Amino acid sequence: MTDVTTLQQEIATEQKHVDRVYARVAELRQEAARAEREGYRQAAVGNFGALVERDAFVFHAARRRYLLDAEHEGLVFGRLDLHGGASFHVGRLGVRGEDAQPLVVDWRAPAAAAFYQATAAEPQGVIRRRMIQSSGERVTGIEDDLLDPEAAPEQMRVVGDGALLASLSKATGHGMRDIVATIQREQDQAIRSPGSGVTIVSGGPGTGKTAVALHRAAYLLYSDRNRFAGGGILVVGPSTVFVDYIASVLPSLGEESATLRSLGTLVPGWSATRTDPGPVAAVKGSLRMRRVLERASHDAVPDGPTTLRLLYRGTLLQLDRNQLDRIRTRALPRGARRNEVRRAGFDGLFDALWAQAQAQKVPGLPSKAEFEGALADREDFRSFAKEWWPRLRPRHVLAWLADPARLRRYAAGLLSTDEVDLLKGAFDTEDPTIADVALLDELDALLGRPMQAARQQRSQFQVAQGVYELSTAAERARAARAAATARPDDYREYAHVVVDEAQDVSPMQWRMLGRRGRLASWTIVGDPAQTAWSGDPAELERSRERALGSRARNAYTLTTNYRNSAEIFEVAAAEIRTIAPDLPLPTAVRTTGVPPVALAVPLAALAATVRDAVDELLAQVEGTIGVITPVDRVGEVAGWLGEVGDPRLQVVTSLQAKGMEYDGVVLVAPGEIRAGGAAGVRTLYVALSRATQRLVTVDVTA
Numbered sequence: 121m122t123d124v125t126t127l128q129q130e131i132a133t134e135q136k137h138v139d140r141v142y143a144r145v146a147e148l149r150q151e152a153a154r155a156e157r158e159g160y161r162q163a164a165v166g167n168f169g170a171l172v173e174r175d176a177f178v179f180h181a182a183r184r185r186y187l188l189d190a191e192h193e194g195l196v197f198g199r200l201d202l203h204g205g206a207s208f209h210v211g212r213l214g215v216r217g218e219d220a221q222p223l224v225v226d227w228r229a230p231a232a233a234a235f236y237q238a239t240a241a242e243p244q245g246v247i248r249r250r251m252i253q254s255s256g257e258r259v260t261g262i263e264d265d266l267l268d269p270e271a272a273p274e275q276m277r278v279v280g281d282g283a284l285l286a287s288l289s290k291a292t293g294h295g296m297r298d299i300v301a302t303i304q305r306e307q308d309q310a311i312r313s314p315g316s317g318v319t320i321v322s323g324g325p326g327t328g329k330t331a332v333a334l335h336r337a338a339y340l341l342y343s344d345r346n347r348f349a350g351g352g353i354l355v356v357g358p359s360t361v362f363v364d365y366i367a368s369v370l371p372s373l374g375e376e377s378a379t380l381r382s383l384g385t386l387v388p389g390w391s392a393t394r395t396d397p398g399p400v401a402a403v404k405g406s407l408r409m410r411r412v413l414e415r416a417s418h419d420a421v422p423d424g425p426t427t428l429r430l431l432y433r434g435t436l437l438q439l440d441r442n443q444l445d446r447i448r449t450r451a452l453p454r455g456a457r458r459n460e461v462r463r464a465g466f467d468g469l470f471d472a473l474w475a476q477a478q479a480q481k482v483p484g485l486p487s488k489a490e491f492e493g494a495l496a497d498r499e500d501f502r503s504f505a506k507e508w509w510p511r512l513r514p515r516h517v518l519a520w521l522a523d524p525a526r527l528r529r530y531a532a533g534l535l536s537t538d539e540v541d542l543l544k545g546a547f548d549t550e551d552p553t554i555a556d557v558a559l560l561d562e563l564d565a566l567l568g569r570p571m572q573a574a575r576q577q578r579s580q581f582q583v584a585q586g587v588y589e590l591s592t593a594a595e596r597a598r599a600a601r602a603a604a605t606a607r608p609d610d611y612r613e614y615a616h617v618v619v620d621e622a623q624d625v626s627p628m629q630w631r632m633l634g635r636r637g638r639l640a641s642w643t644i645v646g647d648p649a650q651t652a653w654s655g656d657p658a659e660l661e662r663s664r665e666r667a668l669g670s671r672a673r674n675a676y677t678l679t680t681n682y683r684n685s686a687e688i689f690e691v692a693a694a695e696i697r698t699i700a701p702d703l704p705l706p707t708a709v710r711t712t713g714v715p716p717v718a719l720a721v722p723l724a725a726l727a728a729t730v731r732d733a734v735d736e737l738l739a740q741v742e743g744t745i746g747v748i749t750p751v752d753r754v755g756e757v758a759g760w761l762g763e764v765g766d767p768r769l770q771v772v773t774s775l776q777a778k779g780m781e782y783d784g785v786v787l788v789a790p791g792e793i794r795a796g797g798a799a800g801v802r803t804l805y806v807a808l809s810r811a812t813q814r815l816v817t818v819d820v821t822a
């Protein structure tokens with residue numbers, strides 16, 4: 121323990137510096153606002169060159185001001201004292217004094233790396249590393265690490281009682297917090313991994329994989345803003361619940377330009393939140409579905425016309441079903457996209473009808489071009505053509521799979537009878553599941569886009585090519601934050617793609633992601649032991665490798681569980697060991713002395729027991745409570761708790777619980793979650809490792 125006076129003196133020293141920094145930030149904010157106003161004044165000149173220059177000038181001023189306005193809690197959070205007497209502070213953004221000397225170094229700058237990397241074994245020139253805790257602009261605590269005691273000058277003081285543990289013990293809120301002040305060495309290495317190629321981060325529950333992925337996105341934006349803000353960073357998570365949970369981390373780091381999506385909302389026009397039962401998801405996610413969909417996308421339209429009859433100059437021209445099918449298959453060879461070769465289909469019709477007209481010696485037959493022109497003008501021919509070869513949307517074709525006879529035909533030789541049975545009743549294109557969205561995206565690629573004049577989307581702020589009139593401060597800040605809004609809905613040229621909970625991305629979903637990351641470098645984070653995938657693991661691996669291509673791989677493993685108390689993680693670990701006894705598991709660093717509670721009650725008492733457990737946890741912990749249920753019980757359990765009405769409470773399925781964290785967890789019917797074989801045990805492992813403080817499991821007795 122540090123004596124109180126020493127601690128107070130050191131706090132006062134740091135407070136002085138922090139005050140100086142905030143005063144300087146206030147000055148800089150004023151300067152940036154002035155620069156923006158000046159930018160507008162220049163615009164009055166009005167020629168093109170002045171507008172371009174003004175635009176760039178104002179944009180940078182606005183971005184700077186946005187950064188300065190952003191969340192300033194703990195703006196300065198660290199200090200390094202180096203050999204030779206030099207020292208500097210580390211913070212959320214770089215701030216220079218009037219003399220251009222750094223008052224704070226941005227945590228992502230190369231100089232700040234030592235703050236996270238230096239250890240007693242390898243001090244990297246650092247004598248003392250100091251973490252500074254604050255509340256608003258007030259310094260509240262200090263935590264020092266003396267890394268090189270022999271080099272420490274006599275007057276150097278070392279204080280503190282465990283900043284990391286203090287930060288881990290804070291109550292969990294609805295959103296994930298950034299960890300910028302306490303990033304650990306192994307995490308920092310993954311965060312600063314090269315911006316090219318594929319960075320793969322693995323590690324058990326609670327090891328900070330998600331935190332690392334998000335801080336890495338912020339790091340990349342800092343290290344090469346042109347490339348990564350220009351091209352864009354896409355962050356993909358498993359569910360909308362999860363995306364909501366992580367949404368505040370990047371803004372808290374002053375970065376708003378990344379695009380966050382769940383797997384069910386990646387494709388424009390869809391926002392799927394429903395999950396399929398594991399075995400159904402395994403079939404829908406399998407690469408074999410690509411062939412199934414390809415066959416469907418080439419099939420005749422259900423209820424489409426089966427014959428074409430036209431009276432032409434008194435002669436009946438007629439094409440029967442076989443002829444029509446032949447024309448369709450000839451115009452649509454394997455690999456062709458149906459919407460893009462409609463013209464070839466219509467040409468096939470013209471050719472066949474022309475041959476008939478010639479064979480039947482239609483009186484006064486004009487040239488072929490005139491014959492085609494005459495047919496194309498006729499309403500009966502046009503409406504036949506529209507019904508026979510309509511422009512198809514992915515959802516139309518996916519709906520065909522709901523017809524058992526069609527499904528059997530498309531699946532012949534690809535899916536087993538059992539698999540076809542599993543898919544019966546599994547397609548509802550009005551309300552698709554998360555797995556369906558990857559199928560819709562595949563169909564979009566298979567069907568192609570009808571030829572259309574490109575839609576010009578002109579921004580309301582555009583005054584000339586490449587020049588935007590950003591007329592108010594609020595609009596400018598928004599534009600500075602969200603370059604993403606200038607991108608088309610189905611943007612596919614991201615400079616970087618981050619995939620979280622990657623162990624659950626199915627082969628078909630990897631194809632969907634791959635289409636959006638062709639030009640990207642990647643960060644892939646996940647834990648194979650937490651996968652709910654019950655399909656072929658080799659196929660999963662292959663499709664992931666294909667999506668990532670030949671880019672260089674950099675792999676990192678995280679080994680410390682920062683989330684769970686040791687008592688809680690022991691229970692989760694015991695579960696996963698039943699199927700993977702030799703799996704290396706992370707070490708949980710925090711103990712609470714509170715063991716998890718395991719209850720088992722008859723089904724009739726389940727509702728009351730869950731309600732009591734929730735009430736008790738709400739009284740015991742300060743932060744959030746998650747009630748985790750088997751997928752098919754979620755509605756029922758939410759009903760039991762409907763009256764609780766506490767905003768700290770969230771009811772989620774065992775699949776939605778992926779990546780989530782709560783201070784207290786009530787896990788309903790764990791036996792039912794486990795019942796799904798190895799994938800069930802893995803899902804239960806996830807559910808058991810969500811709580812930071814308290815875990816209550818309520819099982820059902822036979």
Ligand SMILES: Nc1ncnc2c1ncn2[C@@H]1O[C@H](COP(=O)(O)OP(=O)(O)OP(=O)(O)O)[C@@H](O)[C@H]1O
Nearest residue numbers: 299302303304325326327328329330331682683779
């Ligand atoms: N260096 C750190 N300092 C403070 N908190 C940390 C640190 N690393 C991780 N945490 C906290 O630990 C918790 C778990 O982190 P995170 O959700 O990123 O883990 P994960 O590996 O993605 O977990 P899972 O695989 O179980 O979903 C979070 O609350 C995070 O803020």
